[in-house]
Amino acid sequence: MFYDTESNAHGMVHDPFKAIVAPRPIGWIGTKGRDGSRNLSPYSFFNAVGDRPKMIMFSSSGRKDSLRNAEETGVFTTSFASRTLLEKVSRSSAAVPYGTDEFALAGLTAVDGRLVAAPYVGEAVAVLECRVTLVTTLKDIDGMDTDSHVVFGQVVGVHIDESVIRDGRFDLALADPILRAGYMDYAGISPLIQLARPSAPGRG
Ligand SMILES: Cc1cc2nc3c(=O)[nH]c(=O)nc-3n(C[C@H](O)[C@H](O)[C@H](O)COP(=O)(O)O)c2cc1C
Numbered sequence: 001m002f003y004d005t006e007s008n009a010h011g012m013v014h015d016p017f018k019a020i021v022a023p024r025p026i027g028w029i030g031t032k033g034r035d036g037s038r039n040l041s042p043y044s045f046f047n048a049v050g051d052r053p054k055m056i057m058f059s060s061s062g063r064k065d066s067l068r069n070a071e072e073t074g075v076f077t078t079s080f081a082s083r084t085l086l087e088k089v090s091r092s093s094a095a096v097p098y099g100t101d102e103f104a105l106a107g108l109t110a111v112d113g114r115l116v117a118a119p120y121v122g123e124a125v126a127v128l129e130c131r132v133t134l135v136t137t138l139k140d141i142d143g144m145d146t147d148s149h150v151v152f153g154q155v156v157g158v159h160i161d162e163s164v165i166r167d168g169r170f171d172l173a174l175a176d177p178i179l180r181a182g183y184m185d186y187a188g189i190s191p192l193i194q195l196a197r198p199s200a201p202g203r204g
Contacts, residue, residue, distance in 0.1 A: 009026045015035050018044075019182020026180055027058045028089060030077040030119045031069030033099065038110050039065050040092045040102040042081065043094075044180035045148075054155035056130060062147050065098050067135070070151045074132045075116035079124035083188060088123075104150045115157040125175050129157035136192075 003010045009015060023100035027046030031039045043066065045059035056078065060067040070076045083088045091106040103138040109122030113129045120127040130153030164174040172189060179187045 014183055016182065018180075019185075022181045023093070023187040026081040026089065027071075028058065028081050028092070028121060028124070029058055029066045030079060030103075030113075030121065031066050031075075032073055032118050033065075033069050034072045035099065037099040038101045038103055038109070039069055040106070040110075040119070040121065040163075041066050042089050042093050045118040047119075049152070054128075055152060056128065056155060057132070057150055057152045059148050061149045063149060065160075067149050067151060068098075069118075070132050070153075071135055073117060075113070076116045076130050076132065076151070076153060077113055077116065077118045077120040078128045078130065079121035080126035080175060081178050082125055083178050085121070085123060086178050086186065089178065113157065114159075120159070122142060124159075125161040126170065127159040128155045130155050137176030 001011075008015065024044040025046055027043045029041055029043050033039065041064070043058040043060070045061070047057060047158055049055045049057050058066070058078070060146065066076070088106040088108055091110070092102040094102070096102065096105065101110070103119065103121070110119040111122040112119055116129045116131060118129070120129070132151060133154050134152040136150050136152075138146045138150060140146050160170055164171050166174060173192055179189070181187045
């Protein structure tokens, strides 16, 4: 089958787009408002986009609280979403009024960043502390502003729990991430497939 995205006539109950571009890592974004309120929400329009320096991004569909806080304070964190925390990841995505502390809502420990004034999930096995480098609104093919707003951040600090370091490596199987698939689905990573790049063996 084929459909054009202007008509979006896929004929299915749900739009398959997010199931095709999947699985996606989940950025569990921790921020603080200018008023000091804490915020925590999952974003699967999230990825690493550079490594020298380390850069990550998340995209807000509409102007959500994480975007507002990142803009207001210039910092955010992202906590690693492990399978053991799946239910809390989901709970922290609840649509609640601005200022609601989703750390408390999901029963998670909020820890203040070491280098940035933004909270992260104390239970997470890895955390990136980030400073905002760019916030931009995506444009469509007609040059019109969309309602997708992308926050780019430079990673300034990295936390890793000793429990997921094995043989001197961050062991992804131990960290056991949940990934966003389409619909209501999540995926895991096991078993990992190992394949060295032809030009750069041993490098990512
Ligand atoms: C696993 C998962 C991934 C999500 N990814 C996104 C995303 O990439 N962009 C987005 O705008 N909302 C996403 N959402 C929905 C937001 O988490 C939800 O709208 C949340 O209430 C936003 O919180 P905030 O306003 O505190 O930032 C996702 C939800 C879940 C459960």
